[in-house]
Amino acid sequence: MSLNHTATAFSIGPIPIHGKLILAPMDGYSDLPMRLIARQFGSCISISEFINTIDIKQGHPHLISQITFSETERPFAYQIFDDNPERMLEGALKLRERNPDYIDINMGCSARNVANRGAGAGLLKDPLKIGRIVESLVKHLDVPITVKIRLGWDVTTLNYLETSRIIEESGASAIAVHARHRKQQFSGSAWWDAIAEVKSQLSIPVIGNGDVKSLADAERMMALTGCDAVMIGRAALGNPWIFSGSQREEQTKTELLRMIESHLHLNVEHYQKIGIVLFRKHLTHYLRGYLTTPQIRRHIYSIENESELYETICNLVNQPDLMENA
Numbered sequence: 256m257s258l259n260h261t262a263t264a265f266s267i268g269p270i271p272i273h274g275k276l277i278l279a280p281m282d283g284y285s286d287l288p289m290r291l292i293a294r295q296f297g298s299c300i301s302i303s304e305f306i307n308t309i310d311i312k313q314g315h316p317h318l319i320s321q322i323t324f325s326e327t328e329r330p331f332a333y334q335i336f337d338d339n340p341e342r343m344l345e346g347a348l349k350l351r352e353r354n355p356d357y358i359d360i361n362m363g364c365s366a367r368n369v370a371n372r373g374a375g376a377g378l379l380k381d382p383l384k385i386g387r388i389v390e391s392l393v394k395h396l397d398v399p400i401t402v403k404i405r406l407g408w409d410v411t412t413l414n415y416l417e418t419s420r421i422i423e424e425s426g427a428s429a430i431a432v433h434a435r436h437r438k439q440q441f442s443g444s445a446w447w448d449a450i451a452e453v454k455s456q457l458s459i460p461v462i463g464n465g466d467v468k469s470l471a472d473a474e475r476m477m478a479l480t481g482c483d484a485v486m487i488g489r490a491a492l493g494n495p496w497i498f499s500g501s502q503r504e505e506q507t508k509t510e511l512l513r514m515i516e517s518h519l520h521l522n523v524e525h526y527q528k529i530g531i532v533l534f535r536k537h538l539t540h541y542l543r544g545y546l547t548t549p550q551i552r553r554h555i556y557s558i559e560n561e562s563e564l565y566e567t568i569c570n571l572v573n574q575p576d577l578m579e580n581a
């Protein structure tokens with residue numbers, strides 16, 4: 256099965272999607288540089304990090320780097336989150352002015368400061384509100400609206416069949432299902448059977464998500480659940496090759512360094528001065544197995560110049576006593 260082919264695999268409203276693997280939205284990670292790289296390897300859609308519609312209203316200073324996207328990323332979606340339906344509509348209308356292909360609503364974030372105020376996965380506690388939010392965005396925006404959910408708030412409130420039905424009936428064009436409940440955060444195993452249940456009751460495309468760590472996993476998820484596409488999150492960190500079916504561990508040192516150089520450079524271009532600092536979290540993933548002592552880590556993380564950082568990384572990776580593919 257080819258999961259990153261060029262024929263239309265499915266559609267989000269009128270938008271044809273040419274592939275089945277999607278980089279998951281990840282706050283602090285799935286920014287323009289990471290999305291551009293994932294797209295080179297076969298991720299078929301770009302979705303922004305989640306955007307707080309309070310920040311849109313107040314004009315948060317970080318907003319501009321969060322909302323910038325490249326024309327080459329189309330289809331591109333903004334993902335929004337909040338607990339207030341009016342503010343969400345206002346924020347979505349504001350983002351619409353920047354001409355995204357569609358808008359996704361986050362109903363899955365488990366972080367305490369988001370979910371406990373009723374945003375993200377907090378919305379799963381109020382299915383009627385979910386319906387109101389989706390209906391209002393569908394009514395007032397001329398681009399497709401999609402939603403990303405979890406299975407429920409906790410193991411006693413697994414309401415994914417109810418919420419996904421409401422989401423479809425309210426006019427959403429697709430749904431992504433992270434197959435965990437909120438209380439699980441990211442622990443335990445994702446329950447793929449729930450994705451199959453959602454798929455069996457909906458007509459809109461269903462995107463499966465949770466614990467996909469390889470192309471083989473993605474194929475298994477699709478075979479087991481019948482989902483239309485697969486979203487990959489954590490396994491893509493420091494590992495964009497996953498979208499083309501290989502893994503970081505399979506790359507040569509030359510390819511690893513090429514990728515680090517290119518990602519670092521995109522980060523500096525996008526974020527300018529703070530690009531290097533913001534790249535450190537990616538380095539933790541790219542250099543797994545190489546940052547073997549606290550001293551090495553401290554040294555790498557203290558460098559503030561792009562070429563000096565890259566040169567130091569080259570020296571580290573090319574040390575003869577380190578494993579070929581650590």
Ligand SMILES: Cc1cc2nc3c(=O)[nH]c(=O)nc-3n(C[C@H](O)[C@H](O)[C@H](O)COP(=O)(O)O)c2cc1C
Pocket residue numbers: 279280281282283284303304305334361363364403433464465466467486487488489490
């Ligand atoms: C660091 C991090 C940030 C995340 N931020 C978002 C986000 O902004 N929006 C969202 O819908 N999900 C977010 N998620 C959840 C992922 O999109 C995905 O649902 C989750 O990681 C499960 O998929 P995985 O097992 O492939 O990682 C985030 C996850 C991580 C690890």
